[in-house]
Amino acid sequence: MTRTRLAVWGDPIAHSRSPQLHDAAYRALGLDWEYSRRRVDAEGFGASLQSLDATWRGLSLTMPLKESAHRAADVRDRHAELTGAVNTLLFAERLHGFNTDVGGIVDALHEYRVTEVDHVRILGAGATAASALVAVSEMGATRVDVRARRPERAAHLLALAENLGLDAHAAPFDEPPSPVALTVATLPGGSALDAGIVEPLAATGGVLFDVAYAPWPSSLATVWPGEAVSGLGMLLHQAVRQVRIFHHADPGIPLDDEAAVLSAMREALES
Structure with missing residues (x-):
């Protein structure tokens, strides 16, 4: 057979x-x-x-x-x-x-008792960032702050956000951030940001949901002052x-x- x-x-x-x-x-x-x-x-x-x-x-x-x-x-x-x-x-x-990444993100966040969101930060501008944007939209987000090394590469995310009725803004990692309750990091596993960039993002970033899981803790999770959740749930x-x-x-x-x-x-x- x-x-x-x-x-x-x-x-x-x-x-x-x-x-x-x-x-x-x-x-x-x-x-x-x-x-x-x-x-x-x-x-x-x-x-x-x-x-x-x-x-x-x-x-x-x-x-x-x-x-x-x-x-x-x-x-x-x-x-x-x-x-x-x-x-x-x-x-x-x-x-x-x-x-299935969109539903995986929603289900994983629900499992960690994050069921409603408003202002969210997404780190990265690739395919997983688009899935994260749709996921937080379905969870009730109204504003999304997208951070990328090259913000011009986030144009497709801003167009998607407009299609979803979200207020979205794209900026480099080092632009001074506003506080959010949830940060979704979609950077490849092993990616590292300079400490001077990470510190203000972490201080204002709320819960970190990092889609990376190998290696874990990720470079972001290692320095995050609050709760940091790996991508294994997703x-x-x-x-x-x-x-x-x-x-x-x-x-x-x-x-x-x-x-x-x-x-x-x-x-x-x-x-």
Whole structure:
């Protein structure tokens, strides 16, 4: 019997915990599915995608492939359309693209008792920053302060914010900040900012939700004076939505006995 195959692609990819999460989920569901990891860069994405045969059910995508996957998808869910980023591909008659990062951020923040937000700061201007912007919008944010090394690269975030009805401002990291209750850091794992930049951001940044989880604590979390939350919760909850997609093609429909599946995935993550 041919096994159903899935994988996570990205570059770098050796640090990914996705195989542990997905393997635990499929064991809990009684599915003999194979989930692996593969190093694929943006240049090699198209050829790698074309090389897959009918045994493949789907892919998880991480940096730097989310925009490439968005372009490759024939149809996309609302979050993918809004953000221009796809982190999940489902192979069917047409190639379906989803963004489960948005829901993963919302679920992870809810788990840490952050359920409503107003003024939020987002650090970074990449694909994950767009997901964070949509996520905080769905949690009730009205104002967003975007900080980036090159603020001009945040133009797409400002356009997205306008589309969502948010008051957004883009500035360099060293512009004097106003206080916020939540900071969402979307910088790549291992990124470091100068102490003179971090200190005022941290002093006015409220709770830090850092999507990075390897290494942890991140350079930001190490110096953050208040609560700092890693991206493992986001990784867990976006993966649950991916499992829903791979299992029955809809991120909004819970799995059978999802509480047990989530528990198995959490245990795999914590081990």
